[in-house]
Amino acid sequence: MSKNVIFYFTGTGNSLKVAKDVAHVLGDCNVVSMPLVYTTHDEYNLFADVERIGFIYPVYGGPPNFVKKFVSELTLPKGKNIYYFVVVTCGIFKWKSISIIKDTLIEKGINLNAGFSIKMIANAIGLYNIADNVEKILKKAQVKINFVSEKIKSKKNNMIFDFDPLIALHDKFAKSLPTMDTNYNVSENCMGCKICSQVCPVKNIEIIHNKPVFKHTCEQCMACIHLCPSKAINYGNKTQNKKRYINPDITIKEIINGNNNVQEY
Ligand SMILES: Cc1cc2nc3c(=O)[nH]c(=O)nc-3n(C[C@H](O)[C@H](O)[C@H](O)COP(=O)(O)O)c2cc1C
Ligand code: SF4
Numbered sequence: 001m002s003k004n005v006i007f008y009f010t011g012t013g014n015s016l017k018v019a020k021d022v023a024h025v026l027g028d029c030n031v032v033s034m035p036l037v038y039t040t041h042d043e044y045n046l047f048a049d050v051e052r053i054g055f056i057y058p059v060y061g062g063p064p065n066f067v068k069k070f071v072s073e074l075t076l077p078k079g080k081n082i083y084y085f086v087v088v089t090c091g092i093f094k095w096k097s098i099s100i101i102k103d104t105l106i107e108k109g110i111n112l113n114a115g116f117s118i119k120m121i122a123n124a125i126g127l128y129n130i131a132d133n134v135e136k137i138l139k140k141a142q143v144k145i146n147f148v149s150e151k152i153k154s155k156k157n158n159m160i161f162d163f164d165p166l167i168a169l170h171d172k173f174a175k176s177l178p179t180m181d182t183n184y185n186v187s188e189n190c191m192g193c194k195i196c197s198q199v200c201p202v203k204n205i206e207i208i209h210n211k212p213v214f215k216h217t218c219e220q221c222m223a224c225i226h227l228c229p230s231k232a233i234n235y236g237n238k239t240q241n242k243k244r245y246i247n248p249d250i251t252i253k254e255i256i257n258g259n260n261n262v263q264e265y
């Protein structure tokens, strides 16, 4: 039981990096992968004595499908003394990724006190290349992470401004995500190490005859494509020669550990 609980969703570690940094600044904090709550059913124990509850996740045109489902289904404590916050990580723009979750919380009778966005590395390599200047972008992001962490520590409220003229397109995109793994292929470089199935936050990968098989409940988080040590997983013919990415402050081991255990700070 901690005074602070942060729920996160991550593919390539940006959102976990932010969750860890905020947790370090707050202290007395449980950092919990959202999918893990469905496995452990431990939500009630997490909230005794809680002061701050946060949700940290990437932008996929809006919030990831899993995050929308998670926040709408989770039983959350109410009360003026609990500070609720959201931090989204993105490549360029946050669209309505904060206000959609804000509205979900309002439907549950909960006020979102603050929402923040942090530009990190855009990881959708089916669409583009990973930036060349990762170090420079993340140095700038670190300044914002520190700023946001202090705001959360002092329980600052803020106004959430976001807009999305492409909302219909983004809704359609979100609906198409689960089965986009039909475009994935696995090359002969696969050595059957199972890392892809362990990093997948939503257990969408089964290893059959030493090779990953995708089960069409994909979030398109890109973890399997980026973190396969053999670069054996590809999106059609779009990713074969592209650089892979993991947030440099996060290890594959940490992502796997986070998928299975609550992390205490
Ligand atoms: C399917 C998908 C859609 C994305 N859409 C957006 C977007 O609309 N705007 C944006 O700025 N970044 C977008 N990104 C980039 C991610 O939000 C960004 O890389 C994020 O920091 C990844 O977080 P993670 O490392 O915790 O998984 C998208 C990435 C993926 C995989
Ligand atoms: S992570 Fe890569 S090498 Fe390991 S099982 Fe998955 S596809 Fe094969």
Ligand code: SF4
Binding pocket: 011, 181, 196, 199, 200, 201, 202, 203, 204, 205, 214, 217, 218, 219, 220, 221, 222, 223, 224, 225
């Ligand atoms: S199958 Fe790959 S892209 Fe889809 S959710 Fe799992 S790790 Fe993410």
